[in-house]
Amino acid sequence: xxxxxxxxxxxxxxxxxxxxxxxxxxxxxxxxxxxxxxxxxxxxxxxxxxxxxxxxxxxxxxxxxxxxxxxxxxxxxxxxxxxxxxxxxxxxxxxxxxxxxxxxxxxxxxxxxxxxxxxxxxxxxxxxxxxxxxxxxxxxxxxxxxxxxxxxxxxxxxxxxxxxxxxxxxxxxxxxxxxxxxxxxxxxxxxxxxxxxxxxxxxxxxxxxxxxxxxxxxxxxxxxxxxxxxxxxxxxxxxxxxxxxxxxxxxxxxxxxxxxxxxxxxxxxxxxxxxxxxxxxxxxxxxxxxxxxxxxxxxx
Amino acid sequence: xxxxxxxxxxxxxxxxxxxxxxxxxxxxxxxxxxxxxxxxxxxxxxxxxxxxxxxxxxxxxxxxxxxxxxxxxxxxxxxxxxxxxxxxxxxxxxxxxxxxxxxxxxxxxxxxxxxxxxxxxxxxxxxxxxxxxxxxxxxxxxxxxxxxxxxxxxxxxxxxxxxxxxxxxxxxxxxxxxxxxxxxxxxxxxxxxxxxxxxxxxxxxxxxxxxxxxxxxxxxxxxxxx
Numbered sequence: 001x002x003x004x005x006x007x008x009x010x011x012x013x014x015x016x017x018x019x020x021x022x023x024x025x026x027x028x029x030x031x032x033x034x035x036x037x038x039x040x041x042x043x044x045x046x047x048x049x050x051x052x053x054x055x056x057x058x059x060x061x062x063x064x065x066x067x068x069x070x071x072x073x074x075x076x077x078x079x080x081x082x083x084x085x086x087x088x089x090x091x092x093x094x095x096x097x098x099x100x101x102x103x104x105x106x107x108x109x110x111x112x113x114x115x116x117x118x119x120x121x122x123x124x125x126x127x128x129x130x131x132x133x134x135x136x137x138x139x140x141x142x143x144x145x146x147x148x149x150x151x152x153x154x155x156x157x158x159x160x161x162x163x164x165x166x167x168x169x170x171x172x173x174x175x176x177x178x179x180x181x182x183x184x185x186x187x188x189x190x191x192x193x194x195x196x197x198x199x200x201x202x203x204x205x206x207x208x209x210x211x212x213x214x215x216x217x218x219x220x221x222x223x224x225x226x227x228x229x230x231x232x233x234x235x236x237x238x239x240x241x242x243x244x245x246x247x248x249x250x251x252x253x254x255x256x257x258x259x260x261x262x263x264x265x266x267x268x269x270x271x272x273x274x275x276x277x278x279x280x281x282x283x284x285x286x287x288x289x290x291x292x293x294x295x296x297x298x299x300x
Numbered sequence: 301x302x303x304x305x306x307x308x309x310x311x312x313x314x315x316x317x318x319x320x321x322x323x324x325x326x327x328x329x330x331x332x333x334x335x336x337x338x339x340x341x342x343x344x345x346x347x348x349x350x351x352x353x354x355x356x357x358x359x360x361x362x363x364x365x366x367x368x369x370x371x372x373x374x375x376x377x378x379x380x381x382x383x384x385x386x387x388x389x390x391x392x393x394x395x396x397x398x399x400x401x402x403x404x405x406x407x408x409x410x411x412x413x414x415x416x417x418x419x420x421x422x423x424x425x426x427x428x429x430x431x432x433x434x435x436x437x438x439x440x441x442x443x444x445x446x447x448x449x450x451x452x453x454x455x456x457x458x459x460x461x462x463x464x465x466x467x468x469x470x471x472x473x474x475x476x477x478x479x480x481x482x483x484x485x486x487x488x489x490x491x492x493x494x495x496x497x498x499x500x501x502x503x504x505x506x507x508x509x510x511x512x513x514x515x516x517x518x519x520x521x522x523x524x525x526x
Binding site for chain 2: 002003006206207209210211212213214215216217218220221
């Protein structure tokens with residue numbers, strides 16, 4: 001029997017000698033990984049939903065009726081240069097009237113425009129934002145031009161700071177809260193593995209002592225435990241992957257139903273990446289947790 | 301082979317386990333370390349395999365300053381210094397053969413070396429007929445012989461026995477001591493820490509007497525008590 005054979009059999013014995021403990025930690029790891037995967041899927045869905053909403057954030061700049069077209073075009077070019085802005089559309093008085101007519105035709109509560117006689121609607125610039133969080137700054141910069149030749153009053157800049165703030169809050173809560181939940185889950189998983197291996201180390205403390213006395217290296221002493229940790233991780237990941245594959249269909253369809261109004265897509269490779277990520281993470285956590293346990297024992 | 305220069309070991313509570321020890325043990329020597337409990341015998345042994353570090357002074361084993369050894373090389377030191385304890389420290393789930401082979405396997409010997417060195421060590425201690433027995437099926441003396449075989453299989457330069465006969469009856473004690481003398485005759489430096497006055501007095505070997513952490517006597521053909 002060589003060293004490698006020793007490491008492999010010792011790892012397997014460690015895993016199988018205490019089947020209840022191994023099974024308990026394997027299932028805990030599996031549960032954590034499933035929750036993690038579910039969290040990723042949900043987070044990804046919500047993030048892309050919020051992303052879509054963010055793209056819809058826009059500012060409207062109402063223009064004076066006597067604004068010169070050349071100056072309006074200059075203003076439009078200037079706004080478009082701002083990196084926070086994705087596009088700027090010019091809506092003329094006629095366009096505005098046309099839109100209003102369309103709207104009033106479908107809505108009984110809006111009076112037909114014919115009753116008014118003249119076109120009371122101003123021309124406007126519709127500013128679409130690439131970065132919703134800068135909406136307030138862009139609006140403030142435009143308000144500074146109120147009273148000038150193009151914009152009459154600060155009120156002529158229409159933004160929706162509350163909507164934007166709420167959206168940004170949702171995004172922030174999702175990412176910070178998500179990271180916190182993620183961190184806690186990783187911690188719990190690591191904790192479970194560390195303790196499982198600590199029990200294994202304790203059970204084999206006599207063997208470890210003898211190995212140290214006869215001059216085995218720390219690396220060789222650690223190897224079976226690290227392998228056992230990885231075994232727990234891999235077994236947990238395997239269970240988690242089976243659950244994920246079984247649940248993928250129903251979860252995806254219910255998520256799409258839930259976010260019906262939005263064309264949310266998780267991406268073709270997302271599930272494959274997620275599965276690979278879960279497996280890699282399990283392996284890494286298994287090895288890492290086991291290393292923590294055995295190293296702290298050897299350092300005593 | 302072993303040199304201690306002005307070695308002291310003081311514990312955090314201020315008590316000295318060893319104090320100002322100067323000791324030289326040549327290659328091939330056989331030395332009894334005697335003294336009452338707490339005199340520092342076990343601490344001395346632990347310093348030799350770097351289970352503990354001296355508070356001051358130098359411990360040199362086979363031309364290496366033990367305290368300066370990086371952690372990664374401690375394993376190599378321990379392959380040179382075999383240890384045997386009063387409580388044998390055998391693995392109960394392994395047979396005699398497996399207990400001995402285990403030391404060789406975990407120190408990276410290949411399959412053939414494991415087989416050959418295990419056989420030779422078991423032959424030397426006279427346990428080949430009992431090689432497939434488990435420790436619980438052996439007498440105390442046989443268990444200690446297994447532990448000695450495990451240490452010898454590594455072909456150490458030094459064998460340190462810490463109260464090797466403490467748990468054994470007088471007849472078995474003699475068996476073990478004769479075995480250690482034989483190991484010494486084959487070239488291994490042997491240190492035996494013991495309480496047993498009878499064997500020390502019968503063998504008339506070098507005796508280092510520790511008392512409260514100090515060497516109070518070092519005689520070439522000594523007795524247990526001065």
